[in-house]
Amino acid sequence: MNTLHQSFSVRFTYDVYFSDRLFETSNPTFLNFLKKNHSEGFRKKLLFILDEGVTIGHPDLLDEIKAYFANLSIVDLVPDLIVIPGGEGAKNDPALVEQLVDAIDRHGIDRHSYVVAVGGGSVLDLVGYVAAISHRGIRHIRIPTTVLSQNDSGIGVKNGVNYRGKKNFLGSFAPPTAVFNDPKFLTTLDDRDWRAGISEAIKVALIKDQAFFEWMEANAEKLATRDLNAMQYLIHRCAELHLNHIASGDPFEMGSSRPLDFGHWSAHKLEQLTDFEVRHGEAVAIGIALDSLYSQRLGWLSEADANRILNLERALGFSLFHPALEGDGVLKGLNEFREHLGGQLTIMLLTALGKGQEVHEMDLSRIREVIGILKENEIQPA
Amino acid sequence: MNTLHQSFSVRFTYDVYFSDRLFETSNPTFLNFLKKNHSEGFRKKLLFILDEGVTIGHPDLLDEIKAYFANLSIVDLVPDLIVIPGGEGAKNDPALVEQLVDAIDRHGIDRHSYVVAVGGGSVLDLVGYVAAISHRGIRHIRIPTTVLSQNDSGIGVKNGVNYRGKKNFLGSFAPPTAVFNDPKFLTTLDDRDWRAGISEAIKVALIKDQAFFEWMEANAEKLATRDLNAMQYLIHRCAELHLNHIASGDPFEMGSSRPLDFGHWSAHKLEQLTDFEVRHGEAVAIGIALDSLYSQRLGWLSEADANRILNLERALGFSLFHPALEGDGVLKGLNEFREHLGGQLTIMLLTALGKGQEVHEMDLSRIREVIGILKENEIQPA
Known part of the structure; x- marks a missing residue:
């Protein structure tokens, strides 16, 4: 039949x-x-x-x-x-x-x-x-x-x-x-929660909207000192980019691609390794720093642009290293992320401010190298 | 904003x-x-x-x-x-x-x-x-x-x-x-399960496809005596009607209408009242008989057509009454069905073989009357 x-x-x-x-x-x-x-x-x-x-x-x-x-x-x-x-x-x-x-x-x-x-x-x-x-x-x-x-x-x-x-x-x-x-x-909100939410805006700006990233650079001090008008603009623009992304992409994520998860593979694992003592947005800020530096070591992102990202995060008050990054725990997160996505690993990296590019593998020794740099920077901020 | x-x-x-x-x-x-x-x-x-x-x-x-x-x-x-x-x-x-x-x-x-x-x-x-x-x-x-x-x-x-x-x-x-x-x-399959599944085909034929209903009348004996070819045709056609209905309607049932639930409001309740001793298809056969007779008492369906429905069900070996129909239990199912649908009650009835028509209320005394007829018929089959 x-x-x-x-x-x-x-x-x-x-x-x-x-x-x-x-x-x-x-x-x-x-x-x-x-x-x-x-x-x-x-x-x-x-x-x-x-x-x-x-x-x-x-x-x-x-x-x-x-x-x-x-x-x-x-x-x-x-x-x-x-x-x-x-x-x-x-x-x-x-x-x-x-x-x-x-x-x-x-x-x-x-x-x-x-x-x-x-x-x-x-x-x-x-x-x-x-x-x-x-x-x-x-x-x-x-x-x-x-x-x-x-x-x-x-x-x-x-x-x-x-x-x-x-x-x-x-x-x-x-x-x-x-x-x-x-x-x-x-x-x-307490200061940690106020700040933590900003990292998703940095994330979406970095993969989609350079002008929004530059707006955040220009308004970093206002955001850091809890200016409510600046925050309302940030939320509105971030929400708009997010909604557009959902509608124009694969809303129910039937494919393997997860472009909005830039900086997230390590963040998910870092939250878990610290029993969620590190909050999601705080972990994402670290994940963004990690994947930005990784993009730079890959030769995709200029050193100047990578530094702009790290400097914006620092200006907002984010800490860009956590001891739980050391050891193999976070690296295991790469495999768990693959499993959650299903099958093929797909990770968003950066080729410029406002421009993402997907890869299907990451080099573990290079990740370790980048974690080392984040640790050094933490001890002696650039 | x-x-x-x-x-x-x-x-x-x-x-x-x-x-x-x-x-x-x-x-x-x-x-x-x-x-x-x-x-x-x-x-x-x-x-x-x-x-x-x-x-x-x-x-x-x-x-x-x-x-x-x-x-x-x-x-x-x-x-x-x-x-x-x-x-x-x-x-x-x-x-x-x-x-x-x-x-x-x-x-x-x-x-x-x-x-x-x-x-x-x-x-x-x-x-x-x-x-x-x-x-x-x-x-x-x-x-x-x-x-x-x-x-x-x-x-x-x-x-x-x-x-x-x-x-x-x-x-x-x-x-x-x-x-x-x-x-x-x-x-x-045991005979009860073989038979029970046929009631969904009767249902979909009654609201969508008179020719399919007539095919079942012509093949009732084959179906009752477990002819596998006849059953395969029945399944294929029923599945086809069902798929078309889903695709052309409201697949995730965001509205209140549930046209494929003809005969189902009482069936769901009857299953529950009998601790699922009455199987779903058996309950649906009874629900179809009930709502067909109700449609007839409403003046929508001719007595001849209502009898064709009941006679097909009997020829297939269905029992069209169960003691649990008496009392208020089944009537309560009407309200539970409304709640499950959300808000407005919507019940499919028949205006002809192959043609359904939705209503938003049912008369409880008329339902009791129809249940009485089903009981009498059971004692002295027509």
């Missing part, structure tokens, strides 16, 4: 809104989104799941949310706002997955209701995963509260949790229904 | 192959698929997960598979073929999900390797779910072994497991990489 061929496309759309003080009752942004997606005669439910750290930094937030949705005729806020611990630990705890699945079941959240996650990247990853697997995918709204999640992870299409210490071993590709970036949340 | 708009499409393609004795070493079908998807210089892994019932019915199967993949240079068969219990119980057991995720981890199955499921719908649903959530989606190949899975569930895009007794509460939409339908597996 003849073979049957199946072929179809699925269209995904969502908006990323930028709005200050999202849950002040006078702010119409969220309400307008709900109105636009309202179906006559049917009240959708909203289940909020919040990052504990955010509720501590913003003690009025829970009450603000309750007040914002009180008396709205088009949605029903589930009155039980769920607060969970944030940070990488949240992604390591299977009991949290179960707690959230139970909440979806208990509150009768269906595929047309919304699960709203408020928090840093880990909480968004965890809640996105739970929403994606419940009822074969419940609509989820992301309200990222860190630089990293507002400019990168929170606006993308991935979710995931760790499994027996393996980062994002369980997860899926599931675009959000909407993303709301509120700068108010950035004001209470 | 201005809102960023994201929009992209993801294309999914897969083939459904029909081939007798798939793992005889002389059969090139599976090998040709692997060759077509081979990447030079890289050996993909194949992890097989099999339904225990199938390995009992086909005691040589494990050895045949090992022999088929021995000495192939383009793939590596994971020598540990995993055998798991089949049937609805498999979808109720979280330990099985964990066992399979562990196997994927332990054997280093990456996103470009294949997880191959051989079995009935439950095993395919379970394995498809595990493949979908591991590494954010590993390629999976389905080899359905029952009528129901070869003509319906196994060729579609859904997977799922049950959660605390709630059917398919956890799951996702994840198209397979390929499907292989081998009629050899049908020869060892």
Whole structure:
């Protein structure tokens, strides 16, 4: 009997809104989104799941949310706002997955209701995963509260949790229904989190947009001293580049190429080797330095350009070496990255500021050499 | 700052192959698929997960598979073929999900390797779910072994497991990489499973293809007496209609409409109420009878056409009543179906043989009336 061929496309759309003080009752942004997606005669439910750290930094937030949705005729806020611990630990705890699945079941959240996650990247990853697997995918709204999640992870299409210490071993590709970036949340970040998120902007600028890189050079001091306007511009531009990349490439990463993972193969491993004491963005800053110097030793990037990259990172306050880089641990990350990608290793390197180039192998002794240089620089900054 | 708009499409393609004795070493079908998807210089892994019932019915199967993949240079068969219990119980057991995720981890199955499921719908649903959530989606190949899975569930895009007794509460939409339908597996089905799978063909014929319905009327005796050629035609045509429906509609069911779920709202509940003693296809046969009679009582379907439907089902050996239909249990299924769909209830009914029409409400007293008729008919068959 003849073979049957199946072929179809699925269209995904969502908006990323930028709005200050999202849950002040006078702010119409969220309400307008709900109105636009309202179906006559049917009240959708909203289940909020919040990052504990955010509720501590913003003690009025829970009450603000309750007040914002009180008396709205088009949605029903589930009155039980769920607060969970944030940070990488949240992604390591299977009991949290179960707690959230139970909440979806208990509150009768269906595929047309919304699960709203408020928090840093880990909480968004965890809640996105739970929403994606419940009822074969419940609509989820992301309200990222860190630089990293507002400019990168929170606006993308991935979710995931760790499994027996393996980062994002369980997860899926599931675009959000909407993303709301509120700068108010950035004001209470600690300095490490403020800084760490900038590394994803450096990354995307280096592979895609030299002008954005040069904007960061010109604004490094403002960024380092927590100028909120500069940070809002950085987040908006980084998010825009990221969204364009997803839409124009391979959104669900069916191929082996992962161009946005510049600087990431070593970063993932460094996080794991340090039990996530080194935060993702901090690890990415080191990974960028490593792969930039590697690109230079390969003869692809000029010494002047490589130094510009390292100098920008230092001006922002990043440390570019960690003792866990020594030994074989990080080198093993290369193989784990290959396995996660599937099959062929594909690593992005640089041929110029704003221009990436993929390779399919890296030389271990040259990586060791570059790590040695990073270590020396750390002891006697250039 | 201005809102960023994201929009992209993801294309999914897969083939459904029909081939007798798939793992005889002389059969090139599976090998040709692997060759077509081979990447030079890289050996993909194949992890097989099999339904225990199938390995009992086909005691040589494990050895045949090992022999088929021995000495192939383009793939590596994971020598540990995993055998798991089949049937609805498999979808109720979280330990099985964990066992399979562990196997994927332990054997280093990456996103470009294949997880191959051989079995009935439950095993395919379970394995498809595990493949979908591991590494954010590993390629999976389905080899359905029952009528129901070869003509319906196994060729579609859904997977799922049950959660605390709630059917398919956890799951996702994840198209397979390929499907292989081998009629050899049908020869060892028990009569109930042979028959049960036919109800999905009746269903799709009733809402889409009158000629196919009439072909079944003409071939009812052959189908009832296990004519393998007739069954192969039925499966091929049913699969074709099903694939066309998915591709032309809303593959990931983002809207509320579920036209292929004709006869299913009561069927899902009946399975649950009987602890899955009533099999899915048997429950669907009853659900079809119920919704056909309901369509007739609504004045949409002629009495003659309603009788043709019931008579075909009886000729195939289906029982059209079950005591669990009495009481309020099944009626509750209407609300659960609404919740699973999300928001608005959408039920497919019939206006003619081969022509469906959606409604958004059903009258409970009329449903009770129809259940009464089904009960009477059962006592004194028309």
